[in-house]
Amino acid sequence: MHRRRAGDRDGAGGGGVIGKVGVIGAGLMGTGIAAQVANAGLPVVLLDIVPGAAARAVAAALKAEPAAFMHPRNAKRVEAGDLDADFGKLADCDWIIEAIIERPGAKRELYQRLEAVRKDGSIVSSNTSTIRLADLAADMPPRFAADFLITHFFNPPRYMRLLEIVAGPATRPQAVAAIRDFADRRLGKTVIDCADTPGFIANRIGALWISAATRHAIDLGLSVEEADAVAGKPFGVPKTGIFGLLDLVGIDIVPHVGDSLLASLPPDDPYRAVHRAEPLIARMIAEGRTGRKGKGGFYTLHRNGADRVKLAIDLASGEYRPAGKPRLDSLQVGAKDLRRLAEHPDRGGRYARAVLLDTLSYAASLVPDVAATVDAVDTAMRLGYNWRWGPFELIDRVGATWLAEALRADGRPVPKLLERVGEGTFYRVQDGSLQTFTPDGEYHDVVRPEGVLLLQDIKRRSRPLAKNGSASLWDIGDGVACLEFHSKGNSLDPDTMAMLGKAVAMGGKGAFRALVIHNEGQHFSVGANLGLALFAANIAAWGEIESLVEAGQKAYRALRAAPFPVVGAPSGMALGGGCEILLHCDAVQAHAESYIGLVEVGVGVIPGWGGCAGMLARLATAPALPKGPIPPVARAFEMIATARVAKSAAEAQEMLVLRPTDGITFNRDRLLADAKARALALVEGYQPPAPVTLRLPGPSGRAALDLAVHGFALQGKATPHDVVVSRFLAETLTGGPKADPLDEIPLERIYDLERRAFMTLLKQPATLARIEHMLETGKPLRN
Template sequence: MGKAAFGALDAGVQRAAVIGAGSMGGGIAAQFANAGIPVDLIDIPGEASRNGPAEAGIARQLKTGGFMSPEAAALVRAGNTEDHLGRVAEADWIVEAIIEDIGAKRDLYARLEALRKDGSTVSSNTSTILRAALVEGLGARFDRDFVISHFFNPPRHMQLLEIVSGPASDPESVARAHSAGRQVLGKTVVDCRDTPGFIANRIGCYWIAMAVLEAERQGLTVEEADAVISAFGVPATGVFGLLDLIGIDLIPLVWGRLAETLPDADGLQAYDLAASALSQQMNAAGRLGRKSGAGFYRKAGDGSREALDLASQTYRPLDRQGKPGDLRALIEAGGRLGDYAWTVLARLVTYTASVADEIAHDLPSIDTAVALGYGWREGPFRQADRVGAEFIATRLAEAGEPVPELLAKAARDGGFYPKGQGGSASAAPVLAENAAAVLEDAGDGLGVFRIKTKMGVFSPEVFDVLEHAIGLAGGKLSALVLAPGNPRAFSAGADLASFLELAEDPAALDHFLSRGQAAFAALRTAPMPVVAAVRGLALGGGCEVTLHADRVVAHAEARFGLPETRLGILPGWGGTTRMYHRLSDPATGAVGPAAVAARTVDLLLPGPMTGSAAEARAAHLLRAEDEIVMHGDDVEGVATGLARAMATDYTPPVEELLAVAGPAGMAGALSATRAHHAAGRVDGRVLTIAEDLAQVVTGGAAGDPSRPILEGEMRDLERAAVLRMAARDETRAAMRATLKQ
């Protein structure tokens, strides 16, 4: 597995234990392991195998992608509650993730309390039971160290973690849940009050029930309602599609339980989804959503989608709706759709404002929890500000409807987040900028370079700013961080459409390739440390630039790749050369130029794409010394700290000499591909690409095993190969086909 994620071992959890190996418990255990923290996964004994249920939980996570790499699974130790519960004595954090039964949970807690070490944190993943009820009668020691830790499924990908502590909680135990929740598990941690549904489900369940039942009451089709809901910045599923995804059979359990625990005066009681005729009809008919193949939507026999007519309960062809655009404009336009949009917004904002003090410590906690828990672009109060708090309050008052005091105050103050409050920090001073990129001055000689193009693609204008940054090295700048322009993409490499145009003019393409090679090589040997802070995609040229950085700090979910060979070319901005050099390290498993050449061809030919930073490390796209960070928002801060530290006593690397196998090494470099070709597993086009790769990494026709070559010489071979490959009709056809996808 290698070293733990950055900061994970400083978060107060050296070992964890999870009780309950279902999809949630297994996923939580997998996430501890993803960060490099050993964890016990314990469930009831199995009949055929005592550890069978826990082992099945691990296998389920391997199958469904809960682990960021298969190697992480080795950190999860399976056990059962009869033979191995004593292992919790080793754990700093014990997470209970068993069935939602208060008696079963309390019985387990009594057993844990007799076994756990002093100061360990115990938490429950409950989504419906109050903390006060769970700790009742279990003693002061348990009460001090117990919190609710409400994860969302799947634990690897859902960023929200709600924490509920109590009046007697030990600050150190709560702090451990917070720090480990972020640094180990990669979660955004939100403190909640001890109330039914906590924050996200309290608001989210109300919103779903209200939006569904109001759509039915107002006579909208499911497609119309979901189209309107899209204006709220929620996932593309809409509200009916979301219920299909959740599972309509869960309505009686989740919404029913919430309605039982809330007072009669709560706004949710006016929208009792579990008791509604609609929910009962759907469940009686077995229309449970995606899990049953039919819910509010289904796929017809011919593959087309159908929607349920709410009145007749029959399916009909999908009536595709256009996107409504701006929410306020939609409301002001009126009509059936505008009136429905107003109802949903007004009810959402008034309900949230009415219960805000009850469920949360501050407004940002509500917006954060709802946005992350339900995949909204922004939470209800930020949505209200986008439409206008005064507009909402005035319209409610004119209709004779009550205006909650929190909303009335927001209307008077200019919003729930008045201008200058709750916004982003002030922009950093700018050293250079154009429409495609910016170089920020982070102070004390640190520059931060960002690409502003869509998906961070490299263009000539990007190189203008990057070259300016390199020119400041050793003077104005003593360190440089390459940071993403947006969380989705560090850089997706060269713009494919532009590259295809350049391919029609070999001289222009050669200039573009030369410029990229020169810039990346200059980054590598600049008299300042260069640290790449990677979130989202780092593909093609975006991956190549990280190969030239002194160090990479990557979000655990960052995806690295060198997919060029899939299009018929090879990494041509020094990426092939840097991978050859990286694989020359005997620690990677290849010894001698011929073996390194073969390893490089075998790695690059499939166009490697990784699903996580851990996979990138296994593929040598990241090195052992590069850092992996579990929370995406921490990546840039870790990178800037590292860059500043490296600048204190920095010596730039020199251009490397590379031993090459020469033409005699071609056969070995191509042996695997030729065997696949002979067996019919790859076609002639792939073999030709492999031959181009092999020619580069063996040193070309003039390669001599007795004479090492400079990196610059291998880059020249790279560039010549790309020019040759880009001229082929099949390469251009592959690029055009990709652009059409």
């Protein structure tokens, strides 16, 4: 039998469980980390050296956009204090996170103080972004070194999924395992193990990319708009591009990151040759032009009377001019082909080639020194910098051979890893498994963490049970099927409804015993296909539109009455029709970052696929609401008429769009597995829900709602068409002109009322104007 040696300790607090967290440093990052821990349900002590700063930071976080807290009540879990007066409150914390100024000396002084008060087995980590662990832990006692590691969060901590972990040679494996598991399951992070090298993974590569992109744009005479267009979408970089990104994160971080890396990188590191202190950036910082947080940045908005004009800086003169649309031939031929873009002879093509060669060759030169696998590097860049493709995925897109030849043509060294992969690729699928090329010259399977089930992996090794242009049905094992949407934005159309119907029919015949509705797109569903609706309306195909509305209602109601359990598993936006699907599921297992709501009034209609009926049925039985016909109607009217969208799954539960019993998963990679488990738990003894009847207030209730809307219109809070739409919504929710609060009416009547209201509103010019405006701008028209 194994016997524990004296001094062996399990994870946090000696027991492996993290129950309380301390955060030192109430800047944006420290406060954001504290907020996310509170979001996970744990008590947090937040301390700062400036008296009162932590309390002010929590108050500011409650007003911040994007919100740091998933629900305002979570802020009550954060105990704000002063570093000197309240230092003893860290004594019972299982994990203490240091997030103070990036100065090794200041950090080490703090660690010495911590060592005197922290309990045995508590874990201490630094949120440093550039300083090596060896420099931070120098001369610290063995007890501290055993419990110390780096946990590098990315800003904002609630939304950025990457967490880089660096452990030292003395760090206890149990401590690393405890933090990795907690960060994964409770904080929703994808944890990447990094070597103890300067900048770790994402910032090491990201800093070079930023330096290369700014330097080459200046040297090649590009405008900031041209540079952002070239190094943006074609590279899989967010639409901010490079200069828009610097405005977003703060231009003043550029010299700090550069100085830190230059102080710690090896003398022959390629970053030194690419990096250049730009006089323009120094001038902008001196003038307070640090981006969105300052007096403007590379872009700014200038008010011209009632209008706001977007200005862009001239990279040569440093003066602002009106922003323009890039017009480069290279963008026309290479918008969807990165290699063609980089081969084009104009300045856009030469810019793309220069940035590609610098960035991709640098990334290839860093493996295995900064990370053991190319997959770790790609994951870090996708999640830390929001790239669509990591560096090695980009190499596969342009071709490893092409990249190597381009480097040789420029007289530049070819990284050993790039030479070793030769004419191959860094990723391949073998026997249904995703594999990556590793520094040992072999391919190895990508291994997912225990408990992670990804639809992309299932799709590599199997064929769909059924498929059309907008949706597919997959066998995910144990008798559970997954219905996946895959149209643009996962919008809903006739093909989606057809697949819903097919899934119900196949499950009814025993093809599977439970269904999960889930996809791995950016959003669960943005709702109905508005383009299709507008086209049909413009040619007056009213019969076709009404058939689609009826088909949607039929499909959703069939889903609700299916002889097997159905679990919705949303992430990202679930709007309009996407929300209505969730209202017809037996249960929902939602990603914590799910944004759910019925938003149809924004395009001049009301929910037409059972959203009104579904919300009334949900609210009529909600324990949180008073009994009677008025409270459910009033709550549904307020939510739908204002197009309110929950800003988190926790807020969706408060709105009762999700039930209190519905589950929330913090790590998106674990969502499908959690939803599948929930579906299986419902299988035994499952019975479809009984028919619902409602008591609704009828005309008297409608009159009260109309009066409220009239008041909003007088206050300027409701536009003329808002009033029209709200009246139809009020009639639907109150049960129509024949409803009586003393009588029970079947839920089917609400489906009929909302379908009729939807069709009447769709024929109005003001509604068509709203739909057209939404399609053109992505914003609602206030007409």
